[in-house]
Amino acid sequence: MISERLLKELNVQIREELASYYLYLSMSSYFADKNLNGFAGWMYNQAQEEMAHAMKIYGFIIERGGRAIFDALDRPKSDWTDVKAVFEDTLKHEQYITGRINKLVSIAREENDYATEIFLQWFVTEQIEEEANAEDILNKISLLANSPQALYLLDKELGARGSLP
């Protein structure tokens, strides 16, 4: 059985992952509005991944005999100054989520809950990729130097990840 303290934090994490889903959908919509459909598709697919993260935790809570609680979500930010600002926010957000995952691992250790600690390892690894992806795109955006052609090519490249619904 999972401890009350850890269950509470895992439920907070479901909300954080759903908030990530909401934020990335909002970013996707921002890009679609600017006719950057490759960026929009990339963010839409990122949002889907966040929903999958939330469901992974939901499934784990159920498996361990706990009760999942779905808390209210705040309205996500919906406007940015430019493409770069969106990915700066993405990187900041992922760094925050990494901190949350590390906190969960610490609590699992304190509670001697080895099953939860092992479960969380997947998220530890995933966060390395999440931060690296955001950093990689941010670096590419820094090289654009206000060139519309370069932005068009990057939009095309990001669109390869998947399209809008």
Ligand code: OFO
């Ligand atoms: Fe769920 O990793 Fe991003 O937020």
